Amino acid sequence: IAGITQAPTSQILAAGRRMTLRCTQDMRHNAMYWYRQDLGLGLRLIHYSNTAGTTGKGEVPDGYSVSRANTDDFPLTLASAVPSQTSVYFCASSSRAGGQETQYFGPGTRLLVL
Amino acid sequence: GQNIDQPTEMTATEGAIVQINCTYQTSGFNGLFWYQQHAGEAPTFLSYNVLDGLEEKGRFSSFLSRSKGYSYLLLKELQMKDSASYLCAVTDSNYQLIWGAGTKLIIKP
Numbered sequence: 001i002a003g004i005t006q007a008p009t010s011q012i013l014a015a016g017r018r019m020t021l022r023c024t025q026d027m028r029h030n031a032m033y034w035y036r037q038d039l040g041l042g043l044r045l046i047h048y049s050n051t052a053g054t055t056g057k058g059e060v061p062d063g064y065s066v067s068r069a070n071t072d073d074f075p076l077t078l079a080s081a082v083p084s085q086t087s088v089y090f091c092a093s094s095s096r097a098g099g100q101e102t103q104y105f106g107p108g109t110r111l112l113v114l
Numbered sequence: 115g116q117n118i119d120q121p122t123e124m125t126a127t128e129g130a131i132v133q134i135n136c137t138y139q140t141s142g143f144n145g146l147f148w149y150q151q152h153a154g155e156a157p158t159f160l161s162y163n164v165l166d167g168l169e170e171k172g173r174f175s176s177f178l179s180r181s182k183g184y185s186y187l188l189l190k191e192l193q194m195k196d197s198a199s200y201l202c203a204v205t206d207s208n209y210q211l212i213w214g215a216g217t218k219l220i221i222k223p
Binding site: 040041042043044045090097098099100102103104105106107108 | 118122144145147155156157158159162164201203205206209210211212213214215216
């Protein structure tokens with residue numbers, strides 16, 4: 001079934017540890033996105049990639065890094081986790097870059113940093 | 115700054131009609147999306163408006179007035195499965211998507 005997968009589904013992480021959230025899509029979409037969603041706040045864009053080999057910073061990029069080595073994969077790395085990074089993380093993709101394209105979301109990763 | 119306002123929570127009765135409003139103040143406008151998000155799940159696309167007027171899709175309709183910076187999502191013949199959060203998102207002049215905090219809709223029998 002075509003779509004986006006994320007791993008892990010959930011994770012408890014000690015502060016200061018490094019963590020990579022994985023995201024893979026099989027729709028051959030050019031653009032991919034990482035969001036965090038916190039209670040009472042809208043989805044906030046962390047990083048995005050308009051096409052393989054390029055990445056850009058979103059609204060809240062500090063403490064996070066991404067790479068886009070190929071079309072399908074877009075991992076998000078927390079270099080040294082802090083409790084304020086406790087959140088639900090969603091990966092999304094769209095066929096093309098630009099805010100007029102429908103975004104398709106993965107199931108999310110629930111991260112708790114202690 | 116850029117701002118999208120939606121009511122935090124609404125309650126409606128099964129079988130009734132509910133209107134969820136969204137007002138926005140953004141640097142430019144290039145379209146407005148509505149997404150549905152069930153608790154613990156990912157957002158899924160409902161509708162997209164770029165021109166003024168009403169777009170109807172089954173039980174769901176979405177309206178846009180660009181001059182007023184206003185949109186609404188209309189849900190008819192409410193079903194229990196419509197209990198979810200409804201997210202409004204606007205594409206600004208830089209083609210970036212700005213998200214509202216969402217409206218939690220509670221359906222009562």
